[in-house]
Amino acid sequence: MPQISLTVNGKPASATVEARTLLVELLRDKLHLTGTHVGCDTSQCGACTVQVDGMSVKSCTMLAVQADGANVLTIEGLVNADGSLHPMQAMFREYHALQCGYCTPGMVMSAIDLVETHPEGLSEEQIRHGLEGNLCRCTGYHNIVKAIAAAWPLMHNKALPVAAE
Amino acid sequence: MYDFTYAKPASLADAAKALGADAEAKALAGGMTFIPVLKQRLNKPSTVVDLSALGLNYIKLEGGKLMIGAMTPHGSVAASADVKKAIPALAELAGNIGDRQVRYRGTIGGSLANNDPSACYPSAVLALGATIKTNERSIATDDYFQGMFTTALNPGEIITEVQFPIPEKAAYAKFANPASRYAMVGVFVAKTAGGVRVAVTGAGQNGVFRHAAFEAALAKSFTPDALNGIATPVGDMNADIHGSAAYRAHLVGVMAKRAVAAAK
Numbered sequence: 001m002p003q004i005s006l007t008v009n010g011k012p013a014s015a016t017v018e019a020r021t022l023l024v025e026l027l028r029d030k031l032h033l034t035g036t037h038v039g040c041d042t043s044q045c046g047a048c049t050v051q052v053d054g055m056s057v058k059s060c061t062m063l064a065v066q067a068d069g070a071n072v073l074t075i076e077g078l079v080n081a082d083g084s085l086h087p088m089q090a091m092f093r094e095y096h097a098l099q100c101g102y103c104t105p106g107m108v109m110s111a112i113d114l115v116e117t118h119p120e121g122l123s124e125e126q127i128r129h130g131l132e133g134n135l136c137r138c139t140g141y142h143n144i145v146k147a148i149a150a151a152w153p154l155m156h157n158k159a160l161p162v163a164a165e
Numbered sequence: 166m167y168d169f170t171y172a173k174p175a176s177l178a179d180a181a182k183a184l185g186a187d188a189e190a191k192a193l194a195g196g197m198t199f200i201p202v203l204k205q206r207l208n209k210p211s212t213v214v215d216l217s218a219l220g221l222n223y224i225k226l227e228g229g230k231l232m233i234g235a236m237t238p239h240g241s242v243a244a245s246a247d248v249k250k251a252i253p254a255l256a257e258l259a260g261n262i263g264d265r266q267v268r269y270r271g272t273i274g275g276s277l278a279n280n281d282p283s284a285c286y287p288s289a290v291l292a293l294g295a296t297i298k299t300n301e302r303s304i305a306t307d308d309y310f311q312g313m314f315t316t317a318l319n320p321g322e323i324i325t326e327v328q329f330p331i332p333e334k335a336a337y338a339k340f341a342n343p344a345s346r347y348a349m350v351g352v353f354v355a356k357t358a359g360g361v362r363v364a365v366t367g368a369g370q371n372g373v374f375r376h377a378a379f380e381a382a383l384a385k386s387f388t389p390d391a392l393n394g395i396a397t398p399v400g401d402m403n404a405d406i407h408g409s410a411a412y413r414a415h416l417v418g419v420m421a422k423r424a425v426a427a428a429k
């Protein structure tokens with residue numbers, strides 16, 4: 001069976017996996033990081049979203065062996081050393097961007113990547129388009145969109161530029 | 166998922182050997198189609214050959230042609246300054262495939278090898294008259310697509326690159342399925358030195374196809390109005406829970422007009 005080593009939330013991890021083991025199975029079942037959720041069978045819901053080498057990916061649609069040598073960040077890795085929340089987590093709480101919370105870890109991971117890859121600014125339309133890979137059955141998305149817009153200035157240390165009309 | 170052996174060859178020759186030696190071996194690109202198929206136990210490969218270490222992730226604009234390596238993900242095509250400059254319609258198409266997570270991993274080679282009847286890239290490749298390069302040969306686009314999920318690829322043959330000639334103008338208009346983002350109907354129009362080409366995806370019973378009647382009308386006048394009154398035969402259309410054949414036939418005309426209006 002393949003032996004893999006990777007970095008998970010800043011710490012080295014290694015595991016013996018089957019070739020067919022999914023990244024999400026490695027994270028949840030072997031590394032006991034159960035914050036990453038599985039919400040579908042069709043690669044559509046995004047509840048399993050984690051970052052692999054800085055890119056948000058659906059960990060249910062990637063083999064663990066494909067992450068050999070990679071740097072993986074999950075929802076558990078966001079909290080600061082002093083226990084304070086990542087700005088995106090804080091804004092999800094502030095804006096009531098969750099109800100049941102099932103989609104939330106994937107939403108937060110996806111949203112962080114969306115904000116990080118748009119240093120020039122982020123319109124409401126871009127946020128909505130950027131969330132196409134994350135389904136939420138509870139909130140109706142409005143508060144999620146607001147939370148992401150509110151996290152942008154905190155993550156970039158400047159005001160969110162207002163889109164020119 | 167059934168278990169398999171995983172291989173990640175470091176050269177094209179080794180990848181070809183691994184795929185050629187064993188009829189049950191299968192290539193893995195972005196996995197955005199293949200891994201869901203494996204999860205459903207619809208396929209039982211002996212060996213999964215990961216193509217990610219072959220150096221096939223690149224975009225080059227050279228000699229009036231755009232070359233995209235087979236392992237280039239949709240997100241890179243969408244963001245590429247070269248693609249935006251040479252064929253903006255292609256960058257836009259890639260930027261609307263699936264969702265951001267899918268675009269980080271799904272590749273142009275995987276999309277073309279799979280030839281899903283609702284996939285976006287086949288329409289661009291067919292309308293632009295691109296050439297598909299493999300480890301064995303170059304395949305002209307008109308010979309490549311052979312019906313849904315069927316292509317001219319031999320078993321074990323690996324797509325390495327897609328070469329696009331640069332059109333005068335082009336555009337892609339997609340009516341996306343709201344859940345999957347796949348095309349219910351997608352129309353790619355291209356005005357090239359050799360004439361106008363129109364390719365339709367998502368709609369046809371046999372996968373992507375060229376629309377001869379639209380091409381003839383647009384060759385005379387490249388305007389949306391040139392398509393007025395030209396019907397798309399309903400009998401050739403696909404019907405499923407998302408839309409009837411008549412609905413799709415109508416949409417083909419609407420999307421084609423939008424693409425002509427947007428072409429640049």
Ligand SMILES: Cc1cc2nc3c(=O)[nH]c(=O)nc-3n(C[C@H](O)[C@H](O)[C@H](O)COP(=O)(O)OP(=O)(O)OC[C@H]3O[C@@H](n4cnc5c(N)ncnc54)[C@H](O)[C@@H]3O)c2cc1C
Pocket residue numbers: 042043044191192193194195196197198199200216235236261262263264267270271272273274275276278279281283284285286322323324325345346347348
């Ligand atoms: C939620 C979701 C939404 C999507 N929405 C869209 C959409 O809107 N439009 C769209 O067009 N697509 C869509 N897709 C499909 C996506 O674009 C896939 O990336 C693509 O169809 C397959 O590419 P891949 O790189 O993931 O290939 P894989 O899944 O790895 O492989 C697919 C097939 O091609 C073969 N293969 C792969 N690479 C090669 C190669 N270089 N040479 C020979 N054979 C090869 C494999 O053996 C396999 O049989 C969506 C997918 C998902 C999960």
Ligand code: FES
Pocket residue numbers: 037038039040041042043044045046047048049058059060061
């Ligand atoms: S669990 Fe739904 S996309 Fe991964």
Ligand code: FES
Pocket residue numbers: 097098099100101102103104135136137138139
């Ligand atoms: S909060 Fe329940 S699914 Fe999003």
